[in-house]
Amino acid sequence: MALYSEHTGKKPLKYARNTVIIIVLLLFAIATIFPIYFMIISSFGDPVEAGAMNYTLFPTKISLESYKFFFDYSEYSLRWLLNSLIVASIVTVSNVVFASMAGYAFSKLRFKGRSVLFAILLVAMMIPYQVTQVPLYILIVNIFEIQNTYPALILPGIVTVYNIFLSKQFMSSIPGEILECAKIEGCNQFQIYLSIILPLSKTVLAVMAILTFMDSWNTFFWPLLVTNTMDMQTIQVGLKNFRFANTTYFAPMMAGATISALPMFILFFSLQKYFLRGVTVGAVKG
């Protein structure tokens, strides 16, 4: 008994129905995947000018020349990847640590101003990022004068409200009795956090880590603003330089795009479960 009737006794009908459904879903899947497929296939082409090449939907030969071209194009190509890795890793670790600490405090500790502070955080989540962007830029560039440094890239993302919200929601469901027990056994708050809260929250911490890493890796706007030399750019910003400098070189552009997306694809395929779970955390009740 569900939305779809079970067609008991009419197996062929059920098979026919499912076949039709799968075909429709596959067609939509092809449309969804097409840009990525096209990107990867084209990246194996020769690095010739766009006018001289013909685009094919199926690879006729596989050459890594365009990848070589991408890394030779700028002495910083590798550095961009490294910068992205450094920034995304630090942002991820600090978010997991500080957001989980804050989440624990907001869900399980009583202190004055707790609900007011949390309400302020929630309201801040609804403010469009454009509002903070200009003052944040002024703060980093004119007041702290740290533009074009790692701290400028990292600091604003050290803890995000969304992650605090996520961990608070999750930790609220941890029964308080366990914590009471630990307290009676003589644990202090930090021990409780470390040996009870963190192990019980592994899932949400993993989800948080992955989503934060992905966000940070893919972010384009902020690094664009605060970097002004090639050596400090992240891969997303570097890719943009590349695009405008070489609009006629098609295959190397696709190689660059593939390289910028590849780490996320690898992470996605190895940690798919957490990615897909992450989507529903905070969006669906229960």
Next chain:
Amino acid sequence: MTQIAKPIKRRRIKGDGGAGYAFIAVALVIFALFTAYPVLSAFIISFQKYMPLGSKFIGFDNYINSFKDPLFWKAIRNTIVYTVLTVPVALFISLAVALLILPLKKKLQTTFKAIYYLPAVASGVALSVVWLWIFDPMPSGIFNQLLGFFGIDNVNWLGATSTSMFSLVLMSWLSSHGTSIIIYLAALLGIDDSYYEAAELDGASFLKKLWYIVIPCLKPTTLFLLVTGVIGSFQVFQNAYLMTGGGPDNATTMVGLLIFNNAFKYFEFGKAAAQSLILAFIIGGISLIQFKFLGKDVEY
């Protein structure tokens, strides 16, 4: 951290005062510095002609000038057009796909979820590079090749005022809906079977069940996706910036891009701050209206 904790102890607040503040200390400092302060600062800057050394207070001029600026209105119009054309379609596609995935076996469900979500993990910059070539104005561009099959002349997709906005909309339609599909599917799986059982006893057809059970049960999810979709769409910046740069003739200049240009191209920080606050009010207003009209019987 102990400095914050001490006075609390003296006031003898029940509970875990000290520990509580210690645990949120870093988060709070970062929030105060990089979110709360910038928001307050945006208010102040919006009333100034901002200059690095000594800004000038000019009252509501930034707001008044924005409202007088035809480009600002055009950007708002563009943003609304883009939102109206993309968000409802995205909701419809996601729901349709989620409904199709629903009867499949668990394994197939996961496979399709993964396929549909995959583009969301690729960066917007990488995808925009690909889409630029799909929209390539030369006859070799993929869409133009496709049109060529039907004997239609090639179109300057992103370069002509008549098609540039539509191209961005098309890109959004064909882009990843993975997130909303997964959210809808989770909501569909959460609907209690007893509703369907009762309906089947009354002899309800598939469509009747869809209309009287599924749609009402999904209302909170739809509202959530609608509100977040509209909020996201109003802040759209990256696609317009990377694909068209707002052109041609500002046909694709969205509010987000206009604010970016005012701030970081013309260094009119005051004007940009004023416009960003107007944007915040518009977004707040729309969210409120959505909750009021659609959220009557939705509890959150």
